[in-house]
Amino acid sequence: MDYKTRKMHDSNEESDQKRRKADIKMERGPEKNIPPPIEHKAYARIGLLGNPSDVYDGRTVSISLANFWASVKLEPSDDLVIAPHPTHDLVQFKSLGHLVDRLKNEGYYGGVRLLMAICKVFNNHCKDNGINLHEGNFTLSYDTNIPRQTGLSGSSAIVCAALSCLLDFYKVRHLVKVEVRPNLILSAEKELGIVAGLQDRVAQVYGGLVYMDFSKTYMDDLGHGKYIPMDTNLLPPLHLIYAENPSDSGKVHSTVRQKWLDGDKFIISSMEEVANLALEGRAALLEKDYARLARLMNRNFDLRRRMFGEDALGALNIEMVEVARRVGAASKFTGSGGAVVAFCPDGPSQVKLLEDVCKKAGFVVQPVEVVPSRLKEIDLKTLLSK
Numbered sequence: 001m002d003y004k005t006r007k008m009h010d011s012n013e014e015s016d017q018k019r020r021k022a023d024i025k026m027e028r029g030p031e032k033n034i035p036p037p038i039e040h041k042a043y044a045r046i047g048l049l050g051n052p053s054d055v056y057d058g059r060t061v062s063i064s065l066a067n068f069w070a071s072v073k074l075e076p077s078d079d080l081v082i083a084p085h086p087t088h089d090l091v092q093f094k095s096l097g098h099l100v101d102r103l104k105n106e107g108y109y110g111g112v113r114l115l116m117a118i119c120k121v122f123n124n125h126c127k128d129n130g131i132n133l134h135e136g137n138f139t140l141s142y143d144t145n146i147p148r149q150t151g152l153s154g155s156s157a158i159v160c161a162a163l164s165c166l167l168d169f170y171k172v173r174h175l176v177k178v179e180v181r182p183n184l185i186l187s188a189e190k191e192l193g194i195v196a197g198l199q200d201r202v203a204q205v206y207g208g209l210v211y212m213d214f215s216k217t218y219m220d221d222l223g224h225g226k227y228i229p230m231d232t233n234l235l236p237p238l239h240l241i242y243a244e245n246p247s248d249s250g251k252v253h254s255t256v257r258q259k260w261l262d263g264d265k266f267i268i269s270s271m272e273e274v275a276n277l278a279l280e281g282r283a284a285l286l287e288k289d290y291a292r293l294a295r296l297m298n299r300n301f302d303l304r305r306r307m308f309g310e311d312a313l314g315a316l317n318i319e320m321v322e323v324a325r326r327v328g329a330a331s332k333f334t335g336s337g338g339a340v341v342a343f344c345p346d347g348p349s350q351v352k353l354l355e356d357v358c359k360k361a362g363f364v365v366q367p368v369e370v371v372p373s374r375l376k377e378i379d380l381k382t383l384l385s386k
């Protein structure tokens with residue numbers, strides 16, 4: 001055998017051996033050593049009151065929304081693979097026109113970069129905190145039915161579900177405190193230059209209805225906000241209105257955030273007022289004072305409109321809020337734009353009117369379903385540890 005043939009033979013042998021090893025490794029089942037796949041869901045969220053002051057040291061009341069969710073699957077594998085989603089991470093197109101349309105409507109990015117970013121943030125957090133991670137590899141894949149970039153926190157849902165998978169794969173759930181998890185999820189998005197706040201991530205980690213205070217004193221002292229879960233039965237029936245109208249929450253926030261950092265008096269005082277709406281709203285919910293809740297919701301959107309301006313909010317988004325108000329419902333954005341939460345204080349007859357006007361305007365409307373608490377015993381224990 002000459003040198004070239006010998007090398008080829010050796011490398012074939014080598015790859016055969018590798019393949020055999022991989023085949024053995026891939027065999028699953030209780031008697032084999034391969035752990036089963038792990039899958040977690042994280043739900044969309046509604047900023048009921050106070051958003052977007054969470055991006056600005058404020059307070060919010062937020063709801064975990066059962067209507068939509070993202071799921072992430074982690075399967076042990078030889079290499080570490082981040083699997084692109086067949087539609088959300090499209091890289092094959094019918095034509096040049098198709099590619100351009102797609103970029104115009106949905107931008108350049110899907111969920112792959114989010115999954116990569118949370119892997120990095122998780123790894124660094126564990127390293128910095130002396131949490132040992134085993135050597136195993138995995139394949140991460142995701143799916144989501146959260147309408148894309150509609151202010152329902154589709155981005156952080158993907159990140160949150162991925163973090164949950166990592167916590168279980170490495171068996172470190174008990175070592176990463178519940179209050180710290182939203183910070184990790186936000187860091188992953190910050191890593192990508194997305195301007196966002198903590199409330200989405202808190203709602204997704206905790207589930208249910210949560211009052212959150214991100215005051216500077218808490219953030220500086222604790223490293224996170226103060227999160228108080230509330231009884232979901234305090235909520236009146238709410239409705240969700242949305243349109244398939246993607247808008248980039250990072251872009252929406254960047255200008256206002258810069259003004260706030262530059263000490264713009266109007267933005268600072270308006271954000272303080274928005275934060276106070278959440279404080280008042282918590283009291284209104286506890287007293288089941290729904291007339292007050294309706295006033296606070298409307299005020300919340302009016303303040304956002306003044307701070308961000310019509311152009312940044314988008315005509316279609318503003319129309320969704322106004323359509324609801326035309327039948328006397330209270331309404332505001334769930335997040336940075338694309339979806340609206342509406343409350344009909346006059347009950348079912350008003351809901352019927354709301355459904356009719358939304359249908360006429362071409363918007364989807366549906367009752368809000370709330371996700372109960374997502375915290376299991378192992379998670380709750382971390383709240384007690386120092």
Ligand SMILES: Nc1ncnc2c1ncn2[C@@H]1O[C@H](COP(=O)(O)OP(=O)(O)O)[C@@H](O)[C@H]1O
Pocket residue numbers: 088107109110111112113114144146147148149150151152153154155156194247248249250335336
């Ligand atoms: N449905 C989705 N599928 C895949 N990636 C998404 C989806 N929604 C958001 N993303 C990713 O998250 C980034 C930020 O989205 P964002 O504007 O925060 O939307 P949302 O309001 O849904 O959180 C996007 O640029 C994109 O990379």
Ligand SMILES: O=C(O)[C@H]1O[C@H](OP(=O)(O)O)[C@H](O)[C@@H](O)[C@@H]1O
Pocket residue numbers: 047051052053054055150151152153154155195196197198199200249333334335336337
């Ligand atoms: O502007 C808002 O209300 C929120 O915007 C972002 O959420 P999104 O669902 O991506 O629109 C941001 O992450 C939140 O912190 C803001 O409150």
Ligand SMILES: [Mg+2]
Pocket residue numbers: 153154155156196249
């Ligand atoms: Mg987002």
